[in-house]
Amino acid sequence: MNPELVEKVTKMIVERIQAQQEVESNPAATTVKFWNHAQGTEPSVTARTVVTDTNSIQENNHGKGLVQFRSYTDDTSASSVGEKVSTNQKESSTKAAIDPSHGIDNPLNPEELKDLVSKTPARIGVGRAGLRPKTNTWLKFRFDHAAAVDAVYGDVQENLLTRLELFKVNTLVKDKETYIRRPDLGRKLSEEAKQMIKEKCRKSPTVQIIVSDGLSSSAVDENAEDVFLSLQQSLQSLGLDTGTPFYIEKGRVAVMDDVGELIQPKVVVLLIGERPGLVSAESLSAYLCYMPKKGTIEADRMVISNIHKGGIPPVEAGAYLGTVIQKVLKYEASGVSLVQKES
Numbered sequence: 001m002n003p004e005l006v007e008k009v010t011k012m013i014v015e016r017i018q019a020q021q022e023v024e025s026n027p028a029a030t031t032v033k034f035w036n037h038a039q040g041t042e043p044s045v046t047a048r049t050v051v052t053d054t055n056s057i058q059e060n061n062h063g064k065g066l067v068q069f070r071s072y073t074d075d076t077s078a079s080s081v082g083e084k085v086s087t088n089q090k091e092s093s094t095k096a097a098i099d100p101s102h103g104i105d106n107p108l109n110p111e112e113l114k115d116l117v118s119k120t121p122a123r124i125g126v127g128r129a130g131l132r133p134k135t136n137t138w139l140k141f142r143f144d145h146a147a148a149v150d151a152v153y154g155d156v157q158e159n160l161l162t163r164l165e166l167f168k169v170n171t172l173v174k175d176k177e178t179y180i181r182r183p184d185l186g187r188k189l190s191e192e193a194k195q196m197i198k199e200k201c202r203k204s205p206t207v208q209i210i211v212s213d214g215l216s217s218s219a220v221d222e223n224a225e226d227v228f229l230s231l232q233q234s235l236q237s238l239g240l241d242t243g244t245p246f247y248i249e250k251g252r253v254a255v256m257d258d259v260g261e262l263i264q265p266k267v268v269v270l271l272i273g274e275r276p277g278l279v280s281a282e283s284l285s286a287y288l289c290y291m292p293k294k295g296t297i298e299a300d301r302m303v304i305s306n307i308h309k310g311g312i313p314p315v316e317a318g319a320y321l322g323t324v325i326q327k328v329l330k331y332e333a334s335g336v337s338l339v340q341k342e343s
């Protein structure tokens with residue numbers, strides 16, 4: 001790993017975003033609501049503003065020139081993306097660290113309880129009402145469960161694919177029920193998909209980026225754009241060429257093997273929605289593999305997981321991925337083979 005390079009690329013990206021924000025007005029601003037887990041009695045929401053600069057994304061797509069990232073700002077103050085957002089979130093969840101009075105009744109050590117709760121988004125210190133969970137706990141659970149179900153069963157927004165100029169192909173899966181019950185079918189491209197990829201994609205690029213909904217369309221909706229654009233920028237600054245990116249609907253991780261067979265890239269990066277949990281339903285993973293092909297073993301893949309605004313900030317993840325890819329190329333290996341060659 002080259003931490004200096006990661007830092008440099010991330011800094012460069014954030015500086016560009018900040019510079020852009022100074023000059024842009026935000027006519028397309030919309031409000032996103034978050035349920036704050038650590039909130040007290042009220043099931044309150046935190047409003048953030050999402051700003052999308054569609055023109056500049058289209059103009060600069062596929063690694064040419066500067067790219068613009070979606071940015072999140074608090075309602076009251078204009079701020080930058082990525083780090084800032086996660087810092088804000090951490091701050092707000094720490095600040096709102098459960099007031100023990102609404103969780104455990106009469107805790108022995110309220111300060112310690114508060115401290116424990118502030119350290120994790122897990123549902124601890126929520127107390128109970130007799131044998132049952134408290135109403136607020138139960139409602140939060142229902143809310144998060146609904147978000148998880150929506151993430152699995154939802155579809156990625158078409159306008160995201162349009163903005164990123166990703167054409168869409170399918171696996172052998174026809175519907176979500178089959179997707180869940182038959183992971184093997186999600187690992188194979190359909191015949192039409194193979195044909196389309198052969199027609200549209202540049203062969204043998206150094207890096208092939210693909211995006212798939214996987215188990216969370218929300219993860220793709222929320223994070224793929226920032227990761228994708230910062231990854232492109234990172235690869236560009238490292239002088240690594242990329243192939244024609246595309247989107248695979250209802251895909252599984254190992255679908256990258258079919259892609260490898262068809263396009264023969266050196267490295268495949270697959271941005272895919274993770275199985276949602278009850279803390280985040282919008283977490284994205286980037287799976288990588290050096291020259292994936294039929295019969296690739298799982299140990300030769302690697303993953304950078306937990307990419308979302310409360311985890312690894314998407315812009316940072318994109319920049320970091322570039323340096324991981326550089327290392328994969330250097331050692332001509334990924335996963336366990338890479339670790340072996342490196343040591």
Ligand code: B12
Binds near residue numbers: 272273275301302305
């Ligand atoms: C489900 C899951 C599993 C399942 C996968 C079963 C299956 N067929 O779906 C099982 C229990 C087998 C599993 C095993 C492992 N997992 Co796991 N897994 C997850 C989980 C909860 C969700 C993954 C997901 O949604 N993938 C997306 C869907 C669409 O993928 P899929 O095609 O359906 O399934 C593939 C992936 O899940 C992939 N996969 C799953 N885990 C891992 C881990 C690594 C390192 C790799 C390369 C691939 C991989 O293998 C599946 C088959 O191709 C994540 C948590 C998270 N937040 O992402 C952890 C997670 C990815 N797993 C992790 C780990 C460490 C492992 C193991 C190495 C554990 C071990 N010591 O044996 C093994 C490695 C398995 C492998 N494929 O190489 C870590 C990775 C940490 C990291 N950043 O490197 C995570 C992030 C959990 C964590 N927070 O620690 N895992």
